[in-house]
Amino acid sequence: MSDFDVVIAGSGVAGSMTGLLCAEYGFKTLIIEKRKIPRHKPCNGMLWPSAVEIIEKYIGKLPEEIICTPQKYDGLKVVGKTGILEISSGVINVWRKNLDYWMGRKSIEAGAELIDSANLVGMGEKDKEIIIEVKKGNKKEKISAKFLIGADGDTSSVRRYLNPHLEEKLRFVLMRHYEGEICLKGDDDFCGVNMNYFYFFPNPAFSLRYGFLQIKDGYIIIGTNHTDRSIIEAISNFERFLKKHYSFKPQKLMFSLGCYRTSLSFKEIKIGSKRIVLIGDAVLLRNAFNEGIGPSLLTAICAVKAIEESVNRELPLVETYRTYLDMISGKILKSKEMGEKIISEMRISGKFDAEQFGKMAGSLLW
Numbered sequence: 603m604s605d606f607d608v609v610i611a612g613s614g615v616a617g618s619m620t621g622l623l624c625a626e627y628g629f630k631t632l633i634i635e636k637r638k639i640p641r642h643k644p645c646n647g648m649l650w651p652s653a654v655e656i657i658e659k660y661i662g663k664l665p666e667e668i669i670c671t672p673q674k675y676d677g678l679k680v681v682g683k684t685g686i687l688e689i690s691s692g693v694i695n696v697w698r699k700n701l702d703y704w705m706g707r708k709s710i711e712a713g714a715e716l717i718d719s720a721n722l723v724g725m726g727e728k729d730k731e732i733i734i735e736v737k738k739g740n741k742k743e744k745i746s747a748k749f750l751i752g753a754d755g756d757t758s759s760v761r762r763y764l765n766p767h768l769e770e771k772l773r774f775v776l777m778r779h780y781e782g783e784i785c786l787k788g789d790d791d792f793c794g795v796n797m798n799y800f801y802f803f804p805n806p807a808f809s810l811r812y813g814f815l816q817i818k819d820g821y822i823i824i825g826t827n828h829t830d831r832s833i834i835e836a837i838s839n840f841e842r843f844l845k846k847h848y849s850f851k852p853q854k855l856m857f858s859l860g861c862y863r864t865s866l867s868f869k870e871i872k873i874g875s876k877r878i879v880l881i882g883d884a885v886l887l888r889n890a891f892n893e894g895i896g897p898s899l900l901t902a903i904c905a906v907k908a909i910e911e912s913v914n915r916e917l918p919l920v921e922t923y924r925t926y927l928d929m930i931s932g933k934i935l936k937s938k939e940m941g942e943k944i945i946s947e948m949r950i951s952g953k954f955d956a957e958q959f960g961k962m963a964g965s966l967l968w
């Protein structure tokens with residue numbers, strides 16, 4: 603008999619949601635998380651209304667203490683050279699460290715086991731089970747399970763196991779959290795920040811996609827993405843830009859966070875096998891502007907339904923999971939395409955045709 607029905611690699615939002623649902627179905631469930639938790643996660647921590655709806659439906663009301671100041675952003679501003687595109691929506695503002703920790707605790711309350719500082723380092727499929735190799739400190743251990751869920755993020759090793767021949771390029775995202783000052787002059791001019799908005803700067807001078815700026819619990823948070831070799835130069839250029847145009851005066855760098863992002867896309871990867879499925883960032887489904895929390899939660903729900911049907915109705919796991927993903931992926935991918943279009947046009951021409959945007963957007967963004 604296998605040690606577990608389901609082992610989940612990763613205790614981010616996708617892994618924790620899966621752990622909770624699997625435990626509620628009565629599956630013997632283990633989540634392994636390679637970091638010590640609670641852990642910081644490079645993320646802007648914006649919860650779109652659709653993500654909040656899923657969390658409240660399946661887990662419960664977001665506790666006050668994980669919500670930051672400002673509690674809500676009124677929306678996003680994409681700042682081009684000659685125009686600013688404003689996209690309005692109430693987006694709840696949290697620290698990912700606290701959100702993920704709260705969700706992890708909820709999965710434990712539901713009956714899942716969660717072990718942190720435990721790294722999935724190997725896996726091998728047999729006919730009736732999967733053997734998972736876990737390293738905790740200097741100790742390696744083998745665990746057997748009927749199913750393995752890869753919820754191990756953007757550079758997933760479970761995805762690499764399933765897709766050994768796909769070549770991926772990685773870019774680096776670096777976020778810096780400062781104490782300091784910035785011009786809080788107000789709205790739509792090019793020299794004042796409204797702290798109730800999240801700012802994108804799709805500027806080739808300091809990013810491969812866009813730089814970003816937000817204010818959270820008094821920190822001025824800035825970030826950008828580039829190749830790992832050029833990231834320090836890129837963020838220095840971004841800081842110079844903010845000093846010049848927004849009177850940014852950094853006083854103390856409180857902490858930095860970084861991570862790699864893959865060049866692979868949902869359409870080109872294998873999403874699972876007889877006993878494995880990928881969810882969350884590992885399966886690479888994200889909305890416009892890289893909103894990934896909502897899609898991660900949806901993929902978790904799809905994966906647990908597919909496992910339940912595989913166990914109770916003997917349906918094939920990946921095919922069933924694919925059918926569920928097909929129901930959600932069209933809208934997510936269209937939304938991502940639209941976000942990419944906005945970012946590219948703002949990078950190239952400095953502005954975006956807002957009328958055309960209105961026609962395209964519909965309900966896609968939120």
Ligand SMILES: Cc1cc2nc3c(=O)[nH]c(=O)nc-3n(C[C@H](O)[C@H](O)[C@H](O)COP(=O)(O)OP(=O)(O)OC[C@H]3O[C@@H](n4cnc5c(N)ncnc54)[C@H](O)[C@@H]3O)c2cc1C
Pocket residue numbers: 611612613614615616617634635636637643644645646647648649650720721722723753754755756758759775777825861881882883884888892893894895896898
């Ligand atoms: C800079 C940035 C800003 C973002 N801002 C937003 C935002 O504001 N709103 C939004 O909706 N989305 C945002 N996203 C996207 C969002 O963060 C992701 O879509 C979301 O975190 C995916 O959740 P996940 O659980 O799949 O992965 P993750 O949150 O990355 O969790 C994966 C977990 O797996 C663990 N892990 C990795 N490898 C192993 C292993 N071998 N063994 C065990 N554990 C392992 C990791 O330590 C991690 O805890 C942002 C992304 C970035 C990079």
